[in-house]
Amino acid sequence: MARVYLEQVTKKFGNVVAVNEATLEIADKEFLILVGPSGCGKSTTLRMVAGLEEITEGNIYIGDTVVNDIPPKDRDIAMVFQNYALYPHMDVYNNMAFGLKLRKFPRAEIDKRVKEAAGILGIENLLKRKPKELSGGQRQRVALGRAIVREPKVFLMDEPLSNLDAKLRVQMRAELAKLHNRLQTTIIYVTHDQTEAMTMGDRIVVMKDGFIQQVGAPMEIYDHPDNVFVAGFIGSPAMNFLDAAIVRENGDLWVDAKSFKVKLPPTRFETVGEYIDKEIIFGIRPEDIDDREFVPDATDDRVVMADIDVTEPMGSEVYLYATVGQHSFIARVDARTRARDGMSHQLVFNAGKAHLFDKDTRKAIR
Amino acid sequence: MRLGFCPGLPASEVVKALIPLTWEIVARGLGEIGRLLGIVAASVVVLEGLAYLILYRLLRYKYALPFMLLLPALVGVMALIIYPFGFNIYLAFSNMNMFRFKEFSVGLSHGITNLLDVFRLPVLQKVTFFQLLSRTVLWTVINVACHVLGGLGLAILLNRPMRGKGIYRTLLVVPWALPQVISALAWKGEFHYQYGFVNLMLERMGLHPVQWLTDPRWAFVAVVLVNVWLGIPFMMVVLLGGLQSISQDYYDAAQIDGASAWQQFRAVTMPLLKPVLTPAVILGVVWTFNNFNVIYLVTKGGPMEGTDLLVTSMYKAVFEFYRYGFGAAYALVIFVFLFIFSAVYLRLSGGFKGAWES
Numbered sequence: 001m002a003r004v005y006l007e008q009v010t011k012k013f014g015n016v017v018a019v020n021e022a023t024l025e026i027a028d029k030e031f032l033i034l035v036g037p038s039g040c041g042k043s044t045t046l047r048m049v050a051g052l053e054e055i056t057e058g059n060i061y062i063g064d065t066v067v068n069d070i071p072p073k074d075r076d077i078a079m080v081f082q083n084y085a086l087y088p089h090m091d092v093y094n095n096m097a098f099g100l101k102l103r104k105f106p107r108a109e110i111d112k113r114v115k116e117a118a119g120i121l122g123i124e125n126l127l128k129r130k131p132k133e134l135s136g137g138q139r140q141r142v143a144l145g146r147a148i149v150r151e152p153k154v155f156l157m158d159e160p161l162s163n164l165d166a167k168l169r170v171q172m173r174a175e176l177a178k179l180h181n182r183l184q185t186t187i188i189y190v191t192h193d194q195t196e197a198m199t200m201g202d203r204i205v206v207m208k209d210g211f212i213q214q215v216g217a218p219m220e221i222y223d224h225p226d227n228v229f230v231a232g233f234i235g236s237p238a239m240n241f242l243d244a245a246i247v248r249e250n251g252d253l254w255v256d257a258k259s260f261k262v263k264l265p266p267t268r269f270e271t272v273g274e275y276i277d278k279e280i281i282f283g284i285r286p287e288d289i290d291d292r293e294f295v296p297d298a299t300d301d302r303v304v305m306a307d308i309d310v311t312e313p314m315g316s317e318v319y320l321y322a323t324v325g326q327h328s329f330i331a332r333v334d335a336r337t338r339a340r341d342g343m344s345h346q347l348v349f350n351a352g353k354a355h356l357f358d359k360d361t362r363k364a365i366r
Numbered sequence: 367m368r369l370g371f372c373p374g375l376p377a378s379e380v381v382k383a384l385i386p387l388t389w390e391i392v393a394r395g396l397g398e399i400g401r402l403l404g405i406v407a408a409s410v411v412v413l414e415g416l417a418y419l420i421l422y423r424l425l426r427y428k429y430a431l432p433f434m435l436l437l438p439a440l441v442g443v444m445a446l447i448i449y450p451f452g453f454n455i456y457l458a459f460s461n462m463n464m465f466r467f468k469e470f471s472v473g474l475s476h477g478i479t480n481l482l483d484v485f486r487l488p489v490l491q492k493v494t495f496f497q498l499l500s501r502t503v504l505w506t507v508i509n510v511a512c513h514v515l516g517g518l519g520l521a522i523l524l525n526r527p528m529r530g531k532g533i534y535r536t537l538l539v540v541p542w543a544l545p546q547v548i549s550a551l552a553w554k555g556e557f558h559y560q561y562g563f564v565n566l567m568l569e570r571m572g573l574h575p576v577q578w579l580t581d582p583r584w585a586f587v588a589v590v591l592v593n594v595w596l597g598i599p600f601m602m603v604v605l606l607g608g609l610q611s612i613s614q615d616y617y618d619a620a621q622i623d624g625a626s627a628w629q630q631f632r633a634v635t636m637p638l639l640k641p642v643l644t645p646a647v648i649l650g651v652v653w654t655f656n657n658f659n660v661i662y663l664v665t666k667g668g669p670m671e672g673t674d675l676l677v678t679s680m681y682k683a684v685f686e687f688y689r690y691g692f693g694a695a696y697a698l699v700i701f702v703f704l705f706i707f708s709a710v711y712l713r714l715s716g717g718f719k720g721a722w723e724s
């Protein structure tokens with residue numbers, strides 16, 4: 001078990017910069033998630049830690065050792081691949097034992113470890129089967145087992161759940177989190193799925209275009225996104241972004257979106273002072289817009305009359321696709337809402353939870 | 367431009383004199399081809415018409431259409447494989463030879479005699495069946511081993527990112543793309559004692575020239591070299607295809623598991639290549655065992671039957687010594703050998719199944 005430290009790590013493929021001066025410290029026993037859209041450099045970062053890609057510039061430490069020139073087999077890491085990469089000609093037992101055999105472990109020790117890992121994962125009855133004879137979920141477990149038996153310092157997982165069907169994915173998500181508690185190992189986990197990122201990790205690293213956008217605990221990132229990209233990427237449905245301006249009226253500050261206005265609570269005055277009469281990006285999460293009916297204490301200064309284009313009942317809640325003037329946004333409201341397609345309906349903006357971004361830098365105004 | 371062998375005339379005149387290709391000849395050639403195609407088309411129409419009348423109209427057969435679609439291929443297989451095979455068995459039980467060409471007789475006793483003769487008499491003048499068999503096996507083993515190793519080596523070299531890959535691949539496939547007759551005859555020239563480049567190179571390197579085509583041992587080396595050269599590209603192409611179908615992920619996983627380059631080759635490349643390698647080896651063995659072109663064109667089996675294989679001596683026994691019954695029995699024996707080999711090899715190697723099946 002060990003910390004992993006990336007120091008100004010850059011990876012170039014020809015002229016393309018895949019990862020740009022990434023600096024990142026992953027604590028011992030931490031479950032760290034690298035998340036971002038495809039092509040953001042998250043897998044490349046993971047493969048550099050694994051030793052499958054060379055580092056163009058910078059250093060990677062595992063423990064206190066610089067591992068830049070150490071081949072994968074000597075880095076004491078194990079990796080789970082997106083498509084599992086189980087050896088098709090070996091049965092489950094040998095797939096799991098292969099790494100130990102190559103490392104010349106005694107036969108009894110190999111047997112003990114494989115059986116133990118199979119027990120943890122509930123695949124004891126599959127040890128004699130070939131990968132071809134397994135379902136997707138079972139293969140996934142074998143791939144995990146192959147990593148577990150090695151008892152490595154660091155687990156690397158490259159989108160391990162993305163080939164599973166939705167239901168199994170939810171189940172494996174919880175199991176992986178449990179496994180982490182049990183094994184107490186450092187895990188670096190790559191995904192493009194913000195739900196996995198939010199639910200599994202101790203910390204999340206959001207990446208885009210080879211740059212690290214923000215690092216933090218899931219709720220910290222959710223509540224305080226550093227910029228428009230992070231705000232839009234984390235959370236589902238995504239945050240609404242409206243072009244607006246900050247205006248002062250009668251000593252109060254308002255977000256003016258032309259077709260409607262929302263009053264900001266006094267706690268925000270301090271930070272937005274220099275943006276008065278300037279254009280900004282007004283971000284608001286769908287759950288921070290509610291049906292007027294279920295917010296009895298709503299004051300008129302944050303109520304907006306909106307045209308409801310489409311309603312999407314999700315069972316526990318309803319998504320409203322609403323339009324006000326030139327702005328369209330999504331609201332996530334109580335399932336009892338009486339809003340219907342084509343109606344005009346009163347919605348309440350929770351201005352205290354509003355996210356304000358600088359229009360030029362696209363960074364959060366704080 | 368002027369040609370060396372006819373310096374008095376411009377090249378175009380020489381070519382014209384050598385090949386008097388006129389429109390009449392071209393037209394006649396095209397006419398021949400047209401007539402042949404016409405005959406084939408007409409027989410297909412007649413055949414299918416008859417099949418239609420009988421199967422559809424007369425019998426109202428349920429599978430009339432599939433049968434009609436298969437018919438041309440069936441006729442082809444019958445005419446080119448099944449009938450000759452049956453005729454060969456018939457001949458093997460006859461005493462047909464140069465002296466009894468028209469008034470031969472057929473019977474079990476002739477068959478037994480022919481079969482025994484295969485093993486007890488010299489096939490031609492002095493070399494016996496078992497000598498030929500061991501030489502053919504040696505020839506096959508050396509050739510197929512070199513084809514597989516050479517092809518695999520080149521395939522691995524080509525299966526990496528590199529500049530000019532397409533050019534190398536094309537150049538390496540050339541020996542296979544050329545008609546075998548041309549390359550075999552070209553090689554025969556290159557093994558010429560005085561003018562062939564092989565001996566010229568040896569002399570340049572300060573070595574003695576070799577009696578490539580007149581010393582039986584060296585002649586055998588020469589035909590092996592030619593056939594290795596001819597056979598590597600096929601294996602290379604097949605194995606390259608196999609290598610390209612192996613996902614990089616397996617190598618990544620093996621690296622993480624701690625496999626060295628050699629261990630990756632053993633644990634990933636070889637087993638995953640097996641489904642491609644097995645049929646390629648079977649084909650290679652059958653083709654090499656039955657190789658006629660290279661031997662016949664480069665050495666004619668000589669000198670002194672020194673490079674004859676089973677098939678070349680069979681050809682000579684039939685078409686130079688006119689021993690038809692004997693030759694047919696001989697062909698059956700070769701067939702049985704190859705049949706047993708293929709069956710055993712398929713069984714032992716798991717045959718045409720994928721690597722993940724067991």
